[in-house]
Amino acid sequence: MTREFKSLEEVEALDGYNADNLVVPEQYAGVEGPYHFEFEVKCRLRKNNGRPCGEPHKHGWVLRSKDGGKAMIGGDCALEHFGIRSDELRRDMTLVSNALDVERTRAAIQQRVAEGKGKLGELLIARAELANVKAELVALRDDLGPVAWTVLEGMARADDARVRVTGVINAKREGDEVVRDRQTRPIVLGSLRSVRACLPETIAMPSIALAEVIGAYQRAEAALLLVEKPKEMKAFAAVLARTGSAIGGSRQAVAAVRQFLENDFSFVCFAIEDRGARYKVARAAHHRRGSAQGMEWVKKWVADTEMALRQAHGVDRVEFNDSWRRGLHWSTRRPATRVGR
Numbered sequence: 001m002t003r004e005f006k007s008l009e010e011v012e013a014l015d016g017y018n019a020d021n022l023v024v025p026e027q028y029a030g031v032e033g034p035y036h037f038e039f040e041v042k043c044r045l046r047k048n049n050g051r052p053c054g055e056p057h058k059h060g061w062v063l064r065s066k067d068g069g070k071a072m073i074g075g076d077c078a079l080e081h082f083g084i085r086s087d088e089l090r091r092d093m094t095l096v097s098n099a100l101d102v103e104r105t106r107a108a109i110q111q112r113v114a115e116g117k118g119k120l121g122e123l124l125i126a127r128a129e130l131a132n133v134k135a136e137l138v139a140l141r142d143d144l145g146p147v148a149w150t151v152l153e154g155m156a157r158a159d160d161a162r163v164r165v166t167g168v169i170n171a172k173r174e175g176d177e178v179v180r181d182r183q184t185r186p187i188v189l190g191s192l193r194s195v196r197a198c199l200p201e202t203i204a205m206p207s208i209a210l211a212e213v214i215g216a217y218q219r220a221e222a223a224l225l226l227v228e229k230p231k232e233m234k235a236f237a238a239v240l241a242r243t244g245s246a247i248g249g250s251r252q253a254v255a256a257v258r259q260f261l262e263n264d265f266s267f268v269c270f271a272i273e274d275r276g277a278r279y280k281v282a283r284a285a286h287h288r289r290g291s292a293q294g295m296e297w298v299k300k301w302v303a304d305t306e307m308a309l310r311q312a313h314g315v316d317r318v319e320f321n322d323s324w325r326r327g328l329h330w331s332t333r334r335p336a337t338r339v340g341r
């Protein structure tokens with residue numbers, strides 16, 4: 001049974017330990033374990049002249065000799081001055097180190113799993129909440145339609161939550177002569193909160209993180225049996241260690257989606273060129289806000305809003321498009337829907 005010694009008392013309590021014992025390579029029988037002290041102890045390796053080495057070391061090994069005696073050798077001396085039995089000692093040191101490593105990982109996993117008994121409940125709640133807001137997000141997408149959703153995702157990808165239209169002041173002519181050029185100005189209708197929440201990864205990333213950790217807890221008992229596979233055990237421990245961040249990431253996503261869902265989406269319709277899609281979005285947005293109106297009312301609302309925009313911004317007409325989101329240059333865009341004179 002190998003172990004790590006953290007105090008001199010632990011070594012002194014060993015059967016066969018005596019402060020006068022020497023480490024004699026020819027008598028070497030095995031490694032009891034490493035020692036790690038806050039202070040230095042003198043190395044007991046017997047030198048050629050028969051006397052102990054005496055070098056001070058904070059770290060080293062407790063060795064066992066053929067007669068059952070135990071003594072301490074410094075870490076450097078074990079590696080460099082063990083003479084003809086060096087290979088044997090190094091091999092044993094590696095085996096003991098690996099075994100202790102496995103034990104430590106196992107203990108860490110056991111502790112993590114014990115702590116995790118309560119965490120599993122929290123993880124499952126987090127997963128359910130994430131599934132809930134995902135369903136609400138899907139419902140919103142179905143309500144607003146694919147055209148609006150593409151606009152929203154474009155805003156999210158561009159990290160620009162402003163809904164904009166273009167106000168146009170017509171060129172002024174006198175006879176055949178243009179006395180003032182056509183002018184355009186951007187008009188910002190408003191900004192959406194947490195627009196990035198509409199992106200698929202907002203839900204997907206925390207879902208994957210949660211699934212990984214939940215799966216790990218569910219396999220915990222079996223994983224504890226992987227004693228002979230230190231790499232797998234460490235990978236497993238690393239997954240469990242992500243419990244907190246998985247729950248935190250999920251809660252953040254849920255909060256962001258909830259904030260996004262509370263937006264007034266009615267003015268998103270003004271970022272849509274296609275008139276039919278614009279009415280559909282306006283109607284769905286009003287419906288979501290508890291105002292179930294017929295299509296005639298919606299068309300009038302859109303027209304009234306357009307007129308109000310023209311008056312408020314002193315422009316002749318308003319162009320509705322999201323071409324700027326698609327990275328198209330103004331001069332290469334398709335003709336926008338024109339409203340007004």
Ligand SMILES: [Zn+2]
Nearest residue numbers: 043045053077
């Ligand atoms: Zn030494």
